[in-house]
Amino acid sequence: MQLYNNLSAKERAKLIEQAGKDRLTVSFYKYAKIGNPKIFRNHLFMAWDHLEVLGRIYVAQEGINAQLSLPAENFHAFKAHLDSIVFLENVRLNIAVEQDNFSFLKLKIKVRSKILADGLNxxxxxxxxxxxxxxxxxxxxxxxxxxxxxxxxxxxxxxxxxxxxxxxxxxxxxxxxxxxxxxxxxxxxxxxxxxxxxxxxxxxxxxxxxxxxxxxxxxxxxxxxxxxxxxxxxxxxGLENKFIGKNFVFDDRRAERISDHIIAQCHQCGSPADVHTNCANEACHLLFIQCEACKEKMENCCSSTCQEITHLPYEEQKALRKGQGNSNDIFKKGRADHLPYKKDLRNIFETLQTPTTSK
CATH class of the missing domain: 3.40.250.10 (Rhodanese-like domain)
Structure with missing residues (x-):
């Protein structure tokens, strides 16, 4: 039985589109003692690949942390499989607020030392x-x-x-x-x-x-x-919603809109914006907030330098990346020095005021 993906993200996206099935984005976690995470990982892959599950799942001796999508028509079969696993029976499943058939494009189940990088003993x-x-x-x-x-x-x-x-x-x-x-x-x-x-x-x-x-x-x-x-x-x-803005999520949707408030700003021009994007220069890939006007002007790039690089022939771009590894900016997530409107540093106990709605 194959325990890895044999399709690229682009190929998978095409198949999803052709299938025309509505998919559900689901997440769950459970702390539990797993004796052999590798065997458990393989068991999950075989069962979930058959159900057309795609997503990012971490398995460790301390439990499982999963974010995934699957055809809506397979949800009950998926739930039945979870219930067949003793420690996952009736586990709470968080169904995404906003659905997107392309939230995940590969099934990745990884064995880790922890299901959450918390740095704790x-x-x-x-x-x-x-x-x-x-x-x-x-x-x-x-x-x-x-x-x-x-x-x-x-x-x-x-x-x-x-x-x-x-x-x-x-x-x-x-x-x-x-x-x-x-x-x-x-x-x-x-x-x-x-x-x-x-x-x-x-x-x-x-x-x-x-x-x-x-x-x-x-x-x-x-x-x-x-x-x-x-x-x-x-x-x-019918309760009062006290959450303002968007809920960031770790899949290709990037966020779910919870209220009409736009509380952030474009990192390039400062106008109201709350859409995260990755720089189109693959050697940079910086995550930052970009408005539609800057997206068009900068061609989805975070800087003029990156924009110039994306205009080079692919082989030249590839040669520039060779041996360089990821840009350090990739880990700054919107804090790169060249972004004039990146989030300002503030004290942890700064009192937050209800923002003005912008749309």
Whole structure:
């Protein structure tokens, strides 16, 4: 049985288009003890490839973290397969708010040392002693409590385009960076404040809540199912939506629009914009925010230098990349020095005001 992809992303996209099937984008995670992640990985690949599942899945001895898409008509078969695995029976599945048949174009199931790069030594604390999970209704009530500190556990480029009102948005590039920063800045409030956290689908808060309880925080809460589940509950129950802007997602959609607010700006001209793109120069590939006018003017490039390179014959571009590796800018995610309107650095405890709606 083949345990790898034999089609390119372009070839897969063409097949999806020809098939004409509606696909669902789904995510889930589960912390559990997996004795042999490699065997488990192979089992998943064989079962899911048959169901036309595409996506990015990480498997480790501590569990599974999955973002994927599949034909809607195969969803019940997929759910039945998950339920046949003891620790995944009735696992919460986050269905995307906005669907796109091309959100994933390959099935990648990778064995990792961890399903989340948190930089923590799990042996030093009880990872099962988690914070209280709250639904959308209780979450809304908690964040209106003056005794609550609301913290966004995502990275700067995620919260830049959307976040909950009055949330603290750490100015970090990775999840592991945020943990000690938040702990230090909130150390005076370990006993008297509600520490309420949220992230995209819940996995980061799952680990962070246990970590902060270990560090002495007494009242720790996390949004059940993250932003994705929150939006579904708000729509189903007719609750007030307290999320403003877009929810960044880690697939080809890049984001789901949750409200009409545009709270970010084009990194090149400063006009209201919240669409992330990757620089068209493959040697750069910088992730940044670009408005439609700049996209047309700069031909999807982050700089005039990159634009000039994309006009070179392909073989010349390939020769320029040879031996160079990725540009360092690729890891800056919108913070490259040549972007005049990149996100400004700000203190973690800056009070956020409700932004003016732009559209």
């Amino acid at each position: 799990d042996a030093t604390f009880d990872v099962t002693n988690k914070g209280e999970h709250v639904d959308a209704e209780k979450f809304n009530a908690l964040i209106e409590d003056p005794n609550t500190v609301l913290v966004d556990m995502r990275n700067h480029y995620e919260s830049e385009i959307g976040h909950f009102k009055n949330a603290i948005t750490p100015d970090v590039d990775t999840f592991r960076e945020s943990l000690p920063i938040i702990e230090d800045d909130l150390k005076a409030h370990k006993e008297d404040k509600n520490l309420v956290m949220y992230c995209t689908g819940g996995i980061r808060c799952e680990k962070a809540s246990a970590y902060y309880k270990h560090k002495g925080f007494k009242k720790v809460f996390q949004l059940e199912g993250g932003i994705i589940n929150y939006v579904h509950q708000v729509n189903e129950k």
